[in-house]
Amino acid sequence: AQSVTQLGSHVSVSEGALVLLRCNYSSSVPPYLFWYVQYPNQGLQLLLKYTSAATLVKGINGFEAEFKKSETSFHLTKPSAHMSDAAEYFCAVSPTTSGTYKYIFGTGTRLKVLA
């Protein structure tokens, strides 16, 4: 069984500051891991994905995430926040073994960027 925990339902950072959004997962098999961003009243946009290749994954809009198996974490970072980064961010886990490839989403973290 898989599960995802996102620590912090709301995170505020100043423009230009480091963004760190936390995601820890639980999985009985090697996982695929994903970060999605959702802007108000819009759908889910894939930011980046870990599919068992490089542990440091670079995504769109300057975001990256590092898969740390020992810590069961997949935290999302961005060196310098921009006002346009304000959105809701969801971490998701999926099993790598064949099956339904069902995603389990975390509860989301709403990022606020302060001018």
Add this chain to the structure above:
Amino acid sequence: EPEVTQTPSHQVTQMGQEVILRCVPISNHLYFYWYRQILGQKVEFLVSFYNNEISEKSEIFDDQFSVERPDGSNFTLKIRSTKLEDSAMYFCASVRENTGELFFGEGSRLTVL
């Protein structure tokens, strides 16, 4: 780039009415999904569909819900008798086998009055 398309983008209905949400998955994908997101909450799995049958469903997916792929391209979610608590954004998704990456549609917002 191929994408998952959903219609309608927004539907308003009266409680007790039937609603059908439509999705066209990416053409060479084999697994299809519906997810739901109640306003301000997380994205929840409803059902997965493979080889013309439901492969897994959540406890949310009760007898009021059904899915079908009537013509090999469309993938529909039907809610037989809508309730106020069915108001949500419904996302369709599809995946190619062996990649694990879901491709999501833009969502259909359902408002039940």
